Amino acid sequence: MLAKVFSATLWGLESRSVEVEIDIARGLPAFEVVGLPDAAIREAKERVRAAVRNSGFDYPMARITANLAPADLRKEGSGFDLALAVGLLIASDQLTQETTEGICFVGELSLDGRLRGVSGILSHALAAAHGDRRLLIVPVENLSEARLVRDVQSIGCATLAEVIAFLKGTFKGWDPTSAPTMKAAVLPDLADIRGQESARRAVEVAAAGGHNLLLTGPPGSGKTMLAERLGGILPPLTEQEALQVNQIYSVAGRFSEVAQTVQRPFRSPHHTISTAGLIGGGRVPRPGEISLAHAGVLFLDELPEFSRNTLEALRQPLESGEVIIGRANATLRYPARFTLIAAANLCPCGRLGSSQPCSCTPHEIARYQSKISGALLDRMDLQVSVMPLTFDELSAPPGESSETVRQRVRAARQRQKERLARWGIACNAELRASQLKEACPLSKQARDLMRQAFENLHLSARAHDRLLRVSRTIADLADCDRIEVAHLAEAISYRQTPLAEGR
Ligand SMILES: Nc1ncnc2c1ncn2[C@@H]1O[C@H](COP(=O)(O)OP(=O)(O)OP(=O)(O)O)[C@@H](O)[C@H]1O
Numbered sequence: 001m002l003a004k005v006f007s008a009t010l011w012g013l014e015s016r017s018v019e020v021e022i023d024i025a026r027g028l029p030a031f032e033v034v035g036l037p038d039a040a041i042r043e044a045k046e047r048v049r050a051a052v053r054n055s056g057f058d059y060p061m062a063r064i065t066a067n068l069a070p071a072d073l074r075k076e077g078s079g080f081d082l083a084l085a086v087g088l089l090i091a092s093d094q095l096t097q098e099t100t101e102g103i104c105f106v107g108e109l110s111l112d113g114r115l116r117g118v119s120g121i122l123s124h125a126l127a128a129a130h131g132d133r134r135l136l137i138v139p140v141e142n143l144s145e146a147r148l149v150r151d152v153q154s155i156g157c158a159t160l161a162e163v164i165a166f167l168k169g170t171f172k173g174w175d176p177t178s179a180p181t182m183k184a185a186v187l188p189d190l191a192d193i194r195g196q197e198s199a200r201r202a203v204e205v206a207a208a209g210g211h212n213l214l215l216t217g218p219p220g221s222g223k224t225m226l227a228e229r230l231g232g233i234l235p236p237l238t239e240q241e242a243l244q245v246n247q248i249y250s251v252a253g254r255f256s257e258v259a260q261t262v263q264r265p266f267r268s269p270h271h272t273i274s275t276a277g278l279i280g281g282g283r284v285p286r287p288g289e290i291s292l293a294h295a296g297v298l299f300l301d302e303l304p305e306f307s308r309n310t311l312e313a314l315r316q317p318l319e320s321g322e323v324i325i326g327r328a329n330a331t332l333r334y335p336a337r338f339t340l341i342a343a344a345n346l347c348p349c350g351r352l353g354s355s356q357p358c359s360c361t362p363h364e365i366a367r368y369q370s371k372i373s374g375a376l377l378d379r380m381d382l383q384v385s386v387m388p389l390t391f392d393e394l395s396a397p398p399g400e401s402s403e404t405v406r407q408r409v410r411a412a413r414q415r416q417k418e419r420l421a422r423w424g425i426a427c428n429a430e431l432r433a434s435q436l437k438e439a440c441p442l443s444k445q446a447r448d449l450m451r452q453a454f455e456n457l458h459l460s461a462r463a464h465d466r467l468l469r470v471s472r473t474i475a476d477l478a479d480c481d482r483i484e485v486a487h488l489a490e491a492i493s494y495r496q497t498p499l500a501e502g503r
C-alpha cells in the first residue's frame with residue numbers, strides 16, 4: 001500500500017515542503033530511501049525501524065521504499081524521521097491516511113521512540129502560515145518556538161506513540177513546558193573606561209551608523225574593554241529584525257540563546273575558529289558566527305591571530321550583507337549584515353606604537369601585519385589607535401555612561417531612519433553607492449577637503465564612499481542635514497591607523 005505524508009526541509013533560512021511517499025511491497029525485507037537524501041537521512045532508516053518497534057507498533061517484514069519529493073531538492077538533517085515513521089504506519093495499515101490530512105510532521109526519532117528537537121522549526125512554522133498545511137506536529141522541546149507563529153496550530157509531542165495517539169484523537173499534545181524567556185543581559189558600561197576620548201567617540205560613531213571599527217594599540221590600553229561596550233549603546237532590535245534574528249538562531253539550532261530578546265546580538269568568536277564556523281556552511285549547512293551576528297555586532301579580538309583565509313572570507317559578506325554558500329548543485333544564502341569591530345596589536349610583542357621599545361624585527365612586524373589584507377583594512381570605516389593611559393588619565397573621574405551615549409545614538413538613528421526609510425534601509429552603513437550623492441550632500445568647503453584627502457591619502461573609490469557614509473553619521477550625531485568640513489575632517493581622522501602605513 002502507498003502512503004503520503006508531508007514534512008519540510010531547510011534551504012538557507014527558508015523552509016521547503018517535502019512530500020514523503022512510502023510504498024510497501026512483497027519481497028525480501030529492505031528499506032530504501034530515494035530522492036537526494038544526505039547521509040543523515042539514510043541513517044534515518046535505522047532510527048525509524050527501532051523507534052517503530054520500541055513504540056509497540058509492527059515493523060513490516062517487506063520491501064519498503066520511501067521517496068522524498070521534489071527529487072531535485074537536496075534534503076539535509078534528521079527532521080524527516082517522524083514523517084517516515086508515520087508514513088510507514090499508514091502503509092502497513094496501522095493508521096489511516098485521512099488522519100494526517102493537512103498536517104506537516106517535523107522531528108528526529110531516537111531508537112526508543114522519543115522525539116528529539118530539530119533546528120529551523122521557526123522557519124517551518126512561518127512557511128506553514130502561508131501554506132496549505134496549517135497544523136504542525138513538532139517535538140515538545142521545539143514547541144515554544146513554533147508557537148511564536150500565531151496563524152499555525154502547533155502540537156508538541158514527546159514520543160512517536162504520542163503522535164499516533166494525537167492522530168487517533170486520544171491525546172491533545174503538551175503545553176510548551178519551559179518557554180525560553182531571556183532576561184536582558186547586564187552589559188558592561190562605558191563609564192568604566194577612563195580617558196581614551198577619541199576611541200570612545202569612535203565607538204559612538206560606529207554604533208550610530210553601523211560602521212566597522214578597528215582598534216589598534218599596545219596591550220592593556222583598553223581595546224577589548226572598549227569593544228565590549230559597543231553592544232550596550234546600540235538601540236534595541238525592531239520587531240522585524242528580532243524575528244529574523246530568531247529565525248537565524250532557530251536554523252542554527254540555538255533558538256534558546258535569543259528567544260524573545262530585543263537586544264542586538266554580540267558575537268565574539270575565538271581566533272581559532274574555522275572558516276566554516278565563522279562564515280557558515282558545513283556538511284549539514286549551518287549559519288556561521290557572521291550570521292549569528294546579523295543586525296548586531298561581530299567582535300574579532302586579536303585580529304591578526306585569525307587565519308588569513310578565514311579573514312579573507314569576510315570580505316564578500318562585509319560588502320553584500322549576506323553570505324553565499326556553495327552546495328553540490330546550488331547555492332544557499334544566509335543574511336549577515338553586521339557591524340565588525342576588531343582589535344589588534346601592531347606587532348607580535350605588542351609594544352609597537354607605545355612608549356616602550358618594541359623587540360620585534362621588521363620582518364616579524366611585516367608578517368604579523370600582513371595577516372590583515374589591504375582589502376580587509378579598506379572595509380574598516382573607522383581605524384583608531386588606542387594609546388596607553390597616563391597616570392593622570394587613569395585617576396581622572398569616569399566619563400559618560402552608556403545610557404547618555406545611547407540617547408545620542410538613538411537620536412542619530414532616528415534621523416537616519418527618516419531619511420533612509422524610502423530605500424528600505426536602517427542606517428548609513430547600508431547606503432549603496434548609487435544613493436550616496438543624494439543622501440550625503442557636502443558643503444562647498446567639505447567638497448574641497450574631500451578632493452584633497454582623496455588625492456593626498458590615495459584613497460580607493462571604496463574608501464571614498466565609506467568616508468562619505470561615516471561623515472553622514474557624524475553629521476547626524478550633530479543634528480545637521482548637510483555634511484560640513486568639521487564632520488568630514490573627523491571622519492578622515494579615523495582612517496589613519498599605523499597599520500595602513502606603507503601599503
Ligand atoms: N581606559 C581604561 N580605563 C580603565 N581601565 C582600563 C583602561 N584600559 C585598560 N584598563 C584595565 O586594563 C585591563 C586590560 O584592558 P584590555 O583587556 O581592554 O586591554 P587590551 O588593549 O585589549 O589589551 P591586549 O592588547 O593585551 O588585548 C582592563 O580589564 C582594565 O582593568
Ligand SMILES: [Mg+2]
Nearest residue numbers: 223224301343
Ligand atoms: Mg584585548
